[in-house]
Amino acid sequence: MRDIIELVGALVLITVIAAVVLSNVYLLTRDKIAEVEHQRELNAMKTALPAATVFEQDTTGDGFVYYRGFAGEEKSGEPVGYVALALGKGYSSTIRTMVGVDPALAITGIKVASQQETPGLGTRIEQVRRGEEEPWFQSQFRGKTEKTVKLLRGGGPDGIEAITGATISSRAVTKSVRETVQRLDQVID
Numbered sequence: 162m163r164d165i166i167e168l169v170g171a172l173v174l175i176t177v178i179a180a181v182v183l184s185n186v187y188l189l190t191r192d193k194i195a196e197v198e199h200q201r202e203l204n205a206m207k208t209a210l211p212a213a214t215v216f217e218q219d220t221t222g223d224g225f226v227y228y229r230g231f232a233g234e235e236k237s238g239e240p241v242g243y244v245a246l247a248l249g250k251g252y253s254s255t256i257r258t259m260v261g262v263d264p265a266l267a268i269t270g271i272k273v274a275s276q277q278e279t280p281g282l283g284t285r286i287e288q289v290r291r292g293e294e295e296p297w298f299q300s301q302f303r304g305k306t307e308k309t310v311k312l313l314r315g316g317g318p319d320g321i322e323a324i325t326g327a328t329i330s331s332r333a334v335t336k337s338v339r340e341t342v343q344r345l346d347q348v349i350d
Contacts, residue, residue, distance in 0.1 A: 208272040209261030249337030283330035
């Protein structure tokens with residue numbers, strides 16, 4: 162009986178020590194993690210709306226968050242465009258995509274901010290082809306409008322070409338981008 166009490170006591174002590182160590186590690190790293198996430202989001206916004214250097218956050222009454230992008234160092238004058246986060250349910254994760262539009266609501270770019278799709282299939286939404294500098298799937302959205310953001314066989318000027326073997330991920334991004342542009346159309350004055 163005494164052996165069991167000693168064993169339980171040792172396990173409780175180890176558990177308490179581990180909990181204290183883990184909570185201290187969390188406290189030490191949370192600010193750095195938040196800063197890295199903020200920087201990743203800012204980089205995604207700059208990729209989606211390259212004409213902007215400064216962003217101003219705005220939120221609608223129903224919680225939709227979007228950003229006005231301004232050229233220069235200050236948030237003054239007319240915005241050069243808008244950026245919002247699109248969320249699409251992929252095959253194995255929620256795909257988070259930053260979408261940038263100009264004042265006429267033509268897409269200036271998109272950037273997949275995070276995804277955890279199937280390696281070799283869904284992850285190809287971020288694939289950069291040899292000789293190119295940006296992901297080929299994402300580059301298809303540039304210049305499109307809400308009405309022309311749709312998957313078509315072979316893509317072309319009137320649509321988006323799906324990734325072979327990853328149509329669920331392709332559809333998730335395309336649908337979420339289209340819905341986000343529609344939402345931006347509703348909130349932009």
